[in-house]
Amino acid sequence: MAYTHRAPPSLDGKHVLVTGGGGFIGSRLVELLLARRSPASLTVVDKFTYAGDRENLSDVRDQIILKELDVCDEAIGFSVKRPDVIFHLAAETHVDRSIENGLPFAQVDFYGTAVMLEWARQWGSRFVFVSTDEVYGDMQTRAIDVATEDTALAPTNPYSAAKAGADFLVQAYHRTHGLDTVILRPANQYGPRQYPEKLFPRFVYLAMSGQNLTVHGDGSQLREFTHVSDGAMGILLAGERGASGSIFNIASEEYMTVSEVALAVLHHFGLEETKITYVEDRPGGDARYSISSERARMELAWAPRIPLDRGVSHTIGYYAGKWTGELPEVAA
Structure with missing residues:
Protein backbone atom coordinates (compact mmCIF):
# COMPACT_ATOMS: atom_id res chain seq x y z
CA MET A 1 0.00 0.00 0.00
CA PRO A 192 -4.98 -6.78 34.22
CA ARG A 193 -8.69 -6.17 33.52
CA GLN A 194 -9.33 -8.94 31.02
CA TYR A 195 -12.76 -10.50 31.13
CA PRO A 196 -12.57 -13.82 33.04
CA GLU A 197 -13.27 -15.95 29.94
CA LYS A 198 -9.88 -15.01 28.46
CA LEU A 199 -6.89 -17.35 28.80
CA PHE A 200 -4.90 -15.91 31.72
CA PRO A 201 -7.79 -15.02 34.05
CA ARG A 202 -9.63 -18.24 33.17
CA PHE A 203 -6.66 -20.39 34.13
CA VAL A 204 -6.21 -18.48 37.40
CA TYR A 205 -9.91 -18.87 38.18
CA LEU A 206 -9.81 -22.62 37.54
CA ALA A 207 -6.72 -23.05 39.71
CA MET A 208 -8.20 -21.01 42.57
CA SER A 209 -11.52 -22.85 42.44
CA GLY A 210 -9.87 -26.28 42.63
CA GLN A 211 -10.74 -27.28 39.09
CA ASN A 212 -8.50 -28.69 36.39
CA LEU A 213 -7.21 -26.25 33.78
CA THR A 214 -8.85 -27.15 30.47
CA VAL A 215 -6.58 -26.82 27.44
CA HIS A 216 -7.82 -27.18 23.87
CA GLY A 217 -5.98 -29.72 21.72
CA ASP A 218 -2.49 -30.66 22.84
CA GLY A 219 -1.66 -27.20 24.19
CA SER A 220 1.13 -26.60 21.69
CA GLN A 221 -0.60 -23.55 20.17
CA LEU A 222 2.04 -20.82 20.03
CA ARG A 223 1.11 -17.23 20.85
CA GLU A 224 3.12 -14.01 20.79
CA ALA A 251 4.06 -7.67 19.12
CA SER A 252 6.56 -8.51 21.84
CA GLU A 253 8.21 -11.15 19.64
CA GLU A 254 8.30 -13.38 22.74
CA TYR A 255 6.34 -16.61 22.67
CA MET A 256 4.57 -19.07 24.96
CA THR A 257 2.43 -22.08 24.21
CA VAL A 258 -0.98 -22.42 25.84
CA SER A 259 0.36 -25.34 27.90
CA GLU A 260 3.22 -23.16 29.13
CA VAL A 261 0.73 -20.55 30.32
CA ALA A 262 -1.20 -23.26 32.16
CA LEU A 263 1.99 -24.53 33.78
CA ALA A 264 2.97 -21.00 34.87
CA VAL A 265 -0.39 -20.65 36.62
CA LEU A 266 -0.11 -24.05 38.29
CA HIS A 267 3.42 -23.33 39.50
CA HIS A 268 2.26 -20.01 40.99
CA PHE A 269 -0.22 -21.89 43.17
CA GLY A 270 2.08 -24.84 43.88
CA LEU A 271 -0.13 -27.26 41.95
CA GLU A 272 0.87 -30.36 40.02
CA GLU A 273 0.93 -30.61 36.23
CA THR A 274 -1.72 -33.32 36.48
CA LYS A 275 -4.23 -30.48 37.05
CA ILE A 276 -4.29 -29.91 33.27
CA THR A 277 -7.08 -31.59 31.29
CA TYR A 278 -6.69 -31.66 27.51
CA VAL A 279 -9.97 -31.39 25.59
CA GLU A 280 -10.92 -31.46 21.92
CA ASP A 281 -9.57 -28.49 20.01
CA ARG A 282 -12.10 -25.88 18.97
CA PRO A 283 -13.14 -25.72 15.29
CA GLY A 284 -10.76 -23.64 13.21
CA GLY A 285 -8.15 -23.58 15.95
CA ASP A 286 -4.91 -21.91 14.83
CA ALA A 287 -1.62 -23.57 15.76
CA ARG A 288 0.69 -20.57 15.53
CA TYR A 289 0.51 -16.80 15.35
CA SER A 290 3.71 -14.92 14.61
CA ILE A 291 4.06 -11.34 13.41
CA SER A 292 6.96 -8.96 12.89
CA SER A 293 6.77 -5.56 14.58
CA GLU A 294 9.87 -4.20 12.84
CA ARG A 295 7.90 -1.46 11.09
CA ALA A 296 6.46 -0.17 14.38
CA ARG A 297 9.90 -0.22 15.95
CA MET A 298 11.42 1.71 13.06
CA GLU A 299 8.66 4.20 12.19
CA LEU A 300 6.98 4.71 15.57
CA ALA A 301 10.03 4.20 17.82
CA TRP A 302 7.88 1.68 19.68
CA ALA A 303 9.32 -1.17 21.68
CA PRO A 304 7.86 -3.48 24.32
CA ARG A 305 9.00 -2.60 27.82
CA ILE A 306 7.61 -5.51 29.83
CA PRO A 307 9.46 -8.83 29.39
CA LEU A 308 7.14 -11.79 28.99
CA ASP A 309 8.32 -13.67 32.09
CA ARG A 310 7.86 -10.64 34.34
CA GLY A 311 4.55 -9.68 32.77
CA VAL A 312 3.15 -13.19 33.09
CA SER A 313 4.17 -13.44 36.75
CA HIS A 314 2.63 -10.05 37.55
CA THR A 315 -0.57 -10.86 35.67
CA ILE A 316 -1.11 -14.17 37.46
CA GLY A 317 -0.47 -12.42 40.79
CA TYR A 318 -2.90 -9.65 39.86
CA TYR A 319 -5.82 -12.02 39.30
CA ALA A 320 -4.92 -14.16 42.31
CA GLY A 321 -5.01 -11.05 44.52
CA LYS A 322 -8.10 -9.59 42.90
CA TRP A 323 -10.19 -12.70 43.45
CA THR A 324 -9.08 -13.59 46.98
CA GLY A 325 -12.29 -14.37 48.86
CA GLU A 326 -14.62 -14.03 45.88
CA LEU A 327 -14.39 -15.65 42.46
CA PRO A 328 -16.20 -14.45 39.34
CA GLU A 329 -18.55 -16.59 37.32
CA VAL A 330 -16.70 -18.11 34.39
CA ALA A 331 -17.10 -21.18 32.23
CA ALA A 332 -14.40 -23.82 32.39
Whole structure:
Protein backbone atom coordinates (compact mmCIF):
# COMPACT_ATOMS: atom_id res chain seq x y z
CA MET A 1 0.00 0.00 0.00
CA ALA A 2 1.24 3.49 -0.82
CA TYR A 3 1.18 5.77 2.18
CA THR A 4 0.09 9.38 2.17
CA HIS A 5 2.84 11.10 4.10
CA ARG A 6 0.84 13.95 5.52
CA ALA A 7 2.06 15.15 8.90
CA PRO A 8 0.29 13.11 11.60
CA PRO A 9 -1.21 15.10 14.46
CA SER A 10 0.15 15.58 17.94
CA LEU A 11 -2.55 14.51 20.35
CA ASP A 12 -1.86 17.48 22.61
CA GLY A 13 -4.68 19.99 22.34
CA LYS A 14 -6.79 17.67 20.19
CA HIS A 15 -10.32 16.41 20.72
CA VAL A 16 -9.99 12.63 20.99
CA LEU A 17 -12.66 9.91 20.84
CA VAL A 18 -12.02 6.34 22.04
CA THR A 19 -14.63 3.69 21.25
CA GLY A 20 -14.57 0.61 23.44
CA GLY A 21 -12.81 2.69 26.07
CA GLY A 22 -14.32 0.76 28.97
CA GLY A 23 -12.72 -2.48 27.87
CA PHE A 24 -9.46 -4.26 28.55
CA ILE A 25 -7.23 -2.46 26.03
CA GLY A 26 -9.36 0.65 25.61
CA SER A 27 -9.27 1.63 29.28
CA ARG A 28 -5.49 1.30 29.34
CA LEU A 29 -5.26 3.50 26.23
CA VAL A 30 -7.47 6.11 27.90
CA GLU A 31 -5.18 6.17 30.94
CA LEU A 32 -2.10 6.54 28.73
CA LEU A 33 -3.65 9.38 26.74
CA LEU A 34 -4.32 11.30 29.93
CA ALA A 35 -0.99 10.46 31.58
CA ARG A 36 1.30 11.02 28.59
CA ARG A 37 -0.58 13.60 26.51
CA SER A 38 -2.83 16.64 27.02
CA PRO A 39 -5.90 16.29 24.79
CA ALA A 40 -8.32 19.20 24.75
CA SER A 41 -11.07 16.68 25.45
CA LEU A 42 -11.30 12.91 25.69
CA THR A 43 -14.64 11.28 24.95
CA VAL A 44 -15.01 7.60 25.78
CA VAL A 45 -17.78 5.62 24.11
CA ASP A 46 -18.73 2.14 25.30
CA LYS A 47 -21.91 0.09 25.20
CA PHE A 48 -20.81 -1.66 28.41
CA THR A 49 -21.80 -5.15 27.40
CA TYR A 50 -20.39 -8.09 29.36
CA ALA A 51 -16.72 -7.23 28.66
CA GLY A 52 -16.85 -3.47 29.30
CA ASP A 53 -16.66 -2.21 32.88
CA ARG A 54 -17.07 1.32 34.23
CA GLU A 55 -14.76 0.35 37.07
CA ASN A 56 -11.92 0.21 34.53
CA LEU A 57 -12.29 4.00 34.18
CA SER A 58 -12.78 4.84 37.84
CA ASP A 59 -9.37 6.49 38.24
CA VAL A 60 -9.96 8.88 35.32
CA ARG A 61 -13.72 9.37 35.48
CA ASP A 62 -13.48 13.10 36.22
CA GLN A 63 -11.10 13.65 33.28
CA ILE A 64 -13.22 12.17 30.50
CA ILE A 65 -16.60 12.58 28.85
CA LEU A 66 -18.21 9.15 29.19
CA LYS A 67 -21.01 8.14 26.81
CA GLU A 68 -22.86 4.82 26.90
CA LEU A 69 -23.49 4.41 23.18
CA ASP A 70 -23.57 1.70 20.52
CA VAL A 71 -21.18 2.04 17.58
CA CYS A 72 -23.78 0.27 15.42
CA ASP A 73 -26.20 3.18 15.92
CA GLU A 74 -25.94 5.28 12.78
CA ALA A 75 -26.93 8.38 14.78
CA ILE A 76 -24.02 8.01 17.20
CA GLY A 77 -22.22 11.04 15.80
CA PHE A 78 -24.96 13.37 16.99
CA SER A 79 -24.24 12.38 20.62
CA VAL A 80 -20.51 13.13 20.78
CA LYS A 81 -18.23 16.08 20.25
CA ARG A 82 -16.59 16.17 16.82
CA PRO A 83 -13.17 14.56 17.32
CA ASP A 84 -9.88 15.31 15.64
CA VAL A 85 -8.74 11.72 16.22
CA ILE A 86 -10.78 8.53 16.66
CA PHE A 87 -9.29 5.43 18.26
CA HIS A 88 -11.72 2.66 17.30
CA LEU A 89 -11.45 -0.33 19.63
CA ALA A 90 -15.12 -1.24 20.18
CA ALA A 91 -15.49 -4.89 19.15
CA GLU A 92 -16.61 -8.38 20.01
CA THR A 93 -13.35 -10.26 20.52
CA HIS A 94 -13.78 -13.76 21.93
CA VAL A 95 -13.16 -16.47 19.33
CA ASP A 96 -15.20 -19.15 21.13
CA ARG A 97 -18.23 -16.86 21.22
CA SER A 98 -17.81 -16.16 17.49
CA ILE A 99 -17.87 -19.89 16.77
CA GLU A 100 -21.12 -20.25 18.73
CA ASN A 101 -22.73 -17.26 16.99
CA GLY A 102 -20.96 -15.12 14.41
CA LEU A 103 -23.74 -12.55 13.99
CA PRO A 104 -22.71 -10.15 16.79
CA PHE A 105 -19.18 -10.16 15.40
CA ALA A 106 -20.31 -9.27 11.89
CA GLN A 107 -22.54 -6.58 13.34
CA VAL A 108 -20.17 -4.92 15.81
CA ASP A 109 -16.76 -5.61 14.31
CA PHE A 110 -17.67 -4.93 10.69
CA TYR A 111 -20.84 -2.85 10.60
CA GLY A 112 -19.89 -0.84 13.71
CA THR A 113 -16.59 0.02 12.04
CA ALA A 114 -18.46 1.10 8.90
CA VAL A 115 -20.64 3.44 10.96
CA MET A 116 -17.63 5.03 12.63
CA LEU A 117 -15.80 5.36 9.30
CA GLU A 118 -18.73 7.28 7.85
CA TRP A 119 -18.69 9.68 10.77
CA ALA A 120 -14.92 10.04 10.49
CA ARG A 121 -15.37 10.94 6.82
CA GLN A 122 -17.98 13.59 7.66
CA TRP A 123 -15.89 15.00 10.48
CA GLY A 124 -12.53 14.81 8.70
CA SER A 125 -11.09 12.89 11.65
CA ARG A 126 -7.99 10.72 11.76
CA PHE A 127 -9.19 7.13 12.16
CA VAL A 128 -7.00 4.73 14.14
CA PHE A 129 -8.36 1.20 13.85
CA VAL A 130 -7.33 -1.64 16.14
CA SER A 131 -7.49 -4.90 14.19
CA THR A 132 -5.81 -8.16 15.29
CA ASP A 133 -2.93 -10.43 14.30
CA GLU A 134 -5.52 -13.17 13.81
CA VAL A 135 -6.42 -11.69 10.42
CA TYR A 136 -3.25 -13.35 9.07
CA GLY A 137 -4.53 -16.79 10.03
CA ASP A 138 -2.48 -19.80 11.06
CA MET A 139 1.20 -19.42 10.24
CA GLN A 140 1.69 -23.17 10.51
CA THR A 141 -0.86 -24.15 7.86
CA ARG A 142 0.28 -21.26 5.65
CA ALA A 143 3.93 -22.34 5.96
CA ILE A 144 4.93 -18.77 6.83
CA ASP A 145 7.50 -18.10 9.53
CA VAL A 146 6.47 -14.53 10.40
CA ALA A 147 3.74 -12.29 8.98
CA THR A 148 4.57 -8.72 8.01
CA GLU A 149 2.07 -5.98 7.28
CA ASP A 150 2.27 -6.95 3.59
CA THR A 151 1.29 -10.59 4.19
CA ALA A 152 -2.09 -11.45 2.67
CA LEU A 153 -4.92 -11.82 5.16
CA ALA A 154 -6.34 -15.33 5.67
CA PRO A 155 -8.70 -15.36 8.68
CA THR A 156 -9.93 -18.74 9.90
CA ASN A 157 -12.81 -18.05 12.32
CA PRO A 158 -15.82 -15.69 12.41
CA TYR A 159 -14.09 -13.24 14.75
CA SER A 160 -10.95 -12.84 12.66
CA ALA A 161 -13.00 -12.78 9.45
CA ALA A 162 -15.13 -9.90 10.77
CA LYS A 163 -11.99 -8.02 11.79
CA ALA A 164 -10.37 -8.70 8.42
CA GLY A 165 -13.44 -7.31 6.68
CA ALA A 166 -13.27 -4.19 8.81
CA ASP A 167 -9.53 -3.96 8.14
CA PHE A 168 -10.18 -3.97 4.39
CA LEU A 169 -12.96 -1.42 4.83
CA VAL A 170 -10.63 1.00 6.60
CA GLN A 171 -8.11 0.60 3.77
CA ALA A 172 -10.89 1.23 1.24
CA TYR A 173 -11.93 4.47 2.94
CA HIS A 174 -8.33 5.64 2.80
CA ARG A 175 -7.99 4.82 -0.90
CA THR A 176 -11.45 5.92 -2.01
CA HIS A 177 -12.08 8.96 0.17
CA GLY A 178 -8.56 9.93 1.21
CA LEU A 179 -9.54 9.38 4.85
CA ASP A 180 -6.61 9.73 7.23
CA THR A 181 -6.30 6.20 8.62
CA VAL A 182 -3.89 4.03 10.58
CA ILE A 183 -4.38 0.31 11.26
CA LEU A 184 -2.93 -1.66 14.17
CA ARG A 185 -2.68 -5.45 14.14
CA PRO A 186 -1.63 -6.36 17.68
CA ALA A 187 -0.66 -9.81 18.90
CA ASN A 188 -2.47 -11.51 21.79
CA GLN A 189 -2.71 -9.05 24.67
CA TYR A 190 -2.59 -10.07 28.32
CA GLY A 191 -2.57 -8.23 31.64
CA PRO A 192 -4.98 -6.78 34.22
CA ARG A 193 -8.69 -6.17 33.52
CA GLN A 194 -9.33 -8.94 31.02
CA TYR A 195 -12.76 -10.50 31.13
CA PRO A 196 -12.57 -13.82 33.04
CA GLU A 197 -13.27 -15.95 29.94
CA LYS A 198 -9.88 -15.01 28.46
CA LEU A 199 -6.89 -17.35 28.80
CA PHE A 200 -4.90 -15.91 31.72
CA PRO A 201 -7.79 -15.02 34.05
CA ARG A 202 -9.63 -18.24 33.17
CA PHE A 203 -6.66 -20.39 34.13
CA VAL A 204 -6.21 -18.48 37.40
CA TYR A 205 -9.91 -18.87 38.18
CA LEU A 206 -9.81 -22.62 37.54
CA ALA A 207 -6.72 -23.05 39.71
CA MET A 208 -8.20 -21.01 42.57
CA SER A 209 -11.52 -22.85 42.44
CA GLY A 210 -9.87 -26.28 42.63
CA GLN A 211 -10.74 -27.28 39.09
CA ASN A 212 -8.50 -28.69 36.39
CA LEU A 213 -7.21 -26.25 33.78
CA THR A 214 -8.85 -27.15 30.47
CA VAL A 215 -6.58 -26.82 27.44
CA HIS A 216 -7.82 -27.18 23.87
CA GLY A 217 -5.98 -29.72 21.72
CA ASP A 218 -2.49 -30.66 22.84
CA GLY A 219 -1.66 -27.20 24.19
CA SER A 220 1.13 -26.60 21.69
CA GLN A 221 -0.60 -23.55 20.17
CA LEU A 222 2.04 -20.82 20.03
CA ARG A 223 1.11 -17.23 20.85
CA GLU A 224 3.12 -14.01 20.79
CA PHE A 225 1.81 -12.60 24.06
CA THR A 226 2.21 -8.83 24.46
CA HIS A 227 1.43 -6.93 27.66
CA VAL A 228 -1.56 -4.62 27.39
CA SER A 229 0.50 -1.61 28.52
CA ASP A 230 2.90 -2.13 25.62
CA GLY A 231 0.03 -2.73 23.21
CA ALA A 232 -1.77 0.44 24.28
CA MET A 233 1.40 2.49 23.88
CA GLY A 234 1.77 1.16 20.35
CA ILE A 235 -1.77 2.32 19.58
CA LEU A 236 -1.10 5.77 21.03
CA LEU A 237 2.15 6.18 19.07
CA ALA A 238 0.52 5.02 15.85
CA GLY A 239 -2.20 7.62 16.35
CA GLU A 240 0.44 10.32 16.66
CA ARG A 241 3.25 9.20 14.41
CA GLY A 242 1.82 6.80 11.85
CA ALA A 243 1.69 8.04 8.26
CA SER A 244 -1.78 8.19 6.78
CA GLY A 245 -2.69 4.83 5.27
CA SER A 246 -0.08 2.94 7.25
CA ILE A 247 -0.46 -0.44 8.96
CA PHE A 248 1.51 -1.62 11.98
CA ASN A 249 1.94 -4.97 13.67
CA ILE A 250 2.42 -4.68 17.43
CA ALA A 251 4.06 -7.67 19.12
CA SER A 252 6.56 -8.51 21.84
CA GLU A 253 8.21 -11.15 19.64
CA GLU A 254 8.30 -13.38 22.74
CA TYR A 255 6.34 -16.61 22.67
CA MET A 256 4.57 -19.07 24.96
CA THR A 257 2.43 -22.08 24.21
CA VAL A 258 -0.98 -22.42 25.84
CA SER A 259 0.36 -25.34 27.90
CA GLU A 260 3.22 -23.16 29.13
CA VAL A 261 0.73 -20.55 30.32
CA ALA A 262 -1.20 -23.26 32.16
CA LEU A 263 1.99 -24.53 33.78
CA ALA A 264 2.97 -21.00 34.87
CA VAL A 265 -0.39 -20.65 36.62
CA LEU A 266 -0.11 -24.05 38.29
CA HIS A 267 3.42 -23.33 39.50
CA HIS A 268 2.26 -20.01 40.99
CA PHE A 269 -0.22 -21.89 43.17
CA GLY A 270 2.08 -24.84 43.88
CA LEU A 271 -0.13 -27.26 41.95
CA GLU A 272 0.87 -30.36 40.02
CA GLU A 273 0.93 -30.61 36.23
CA THR A 274 -1.72 -33.32 36.48
CA LYS A 275 -4.23 -30.48 37.05
CA ILE A 276 -4.29 -29.91 33.27
CA THR A 277 -7.08 -31.59 31.29
CA TYR A 278 -6.69 -31.66 27.51
CA VAL A 279 -9.97 -31.39 25.59
CA GLU A 280 -10.92 -31.46 21.92
CA ASP A 281 -9.57 -28.49 20.01
CA ARG A 282 -12.10 -25.88 18.97
CA PRO A 283 -13.14 -25.72 15.29
CA GLY A 284 -10.76 -23.64 13.21
CA GLY A 285 -8.15 -23.58 15.95
CA ASP A 286 -4.91 -21.91 14.83
CA ALA A 287 -1.62 -23.57 15.76
CA ARG A 288 0.69 -20.57 15.53
CA TYR A 289 0.51 -16.80 15.35
CA SER A 290 3.71 -14.92 14.61
CA ILE A 291 4.06 -11.34 13.41
CA SER A 292 6.96 -8.96 12.89
CA SER A 293 6.77 -5.56 14.58
CA GLU A 294 9.87 -4.20 12.84
CA ARG A 295 7.90 -1.46 11.09
CA ALA A 296 6.46 -0.17 14.38
CA ARG A 297 9.90 -0.22 15.95
CA MET A 298 11.42 1.71 13.06
CA GLU A 299 8.66 4.20 12.19
CA LEU A 300 6.98 4.71 15.57
CA ALA A 301 10.03 4.20 17.82
CA TRP A 302 7.88 1.68 19.68
CA ALA A 303 9.32 -1.17 21.68
CA PRO A 304 7.86 -3.48 24.32
CA ARG A 305 9.00 -2.60 27.82
CA ILE A 306 7.61 -5.51 29.83
CA PRO A 307 9.46 -8.83 29.39
CA LEU A 308 7.14 -11.79 28.99
CA ASP A 309 8.32 -13.67 32.09
CA ARG A 310 7.86 -10.64 34.34
CA GLY A 311 4.55 -9.68 32.77
CA VAL A 312 3.15 -13.19 33.09
CA SER A 313 4.17 -13.44 36.75
CA HIS A 314 2.63 -10.05 37.55
CA THR A 315 -0.57 -10.86 35.67
CA ILE A 316 -1.11 -14.17 37.46
CA GLY A 317 -0.47 -12.42 40.79
CA TYR A 318 -2.90 -9.65 39.86
CA TYR A 319 -5.82 -12.02 39.30
CA ALA A 320 -4.92 -14.16 42.31
CA GLY A 321 -5.01 -11.05 44.52
CA LYS A 322 -8.10 -9.59 42.90
CA TRP A 323 -10.19 -12.70 43.45
CA THR A 324 -9.08 -13.59 46.98
CA GLY A 325 -12.29 -14.37 48.86
CA GLU A 326 -14.62 -14.03 45.88
CA LEU A 327 -14.39 -15.65 42.46
CA PRO A 328 -16.20 -14.45 39.34
CA GLU A 329 -18.55 -16.59 37.32
CA VAL A 330 -16.70 -18.11 34.39
CA ALA A 331 -17.10 -21.18 32.23
CA ALA A 332 -14.40 -23.82 32.39
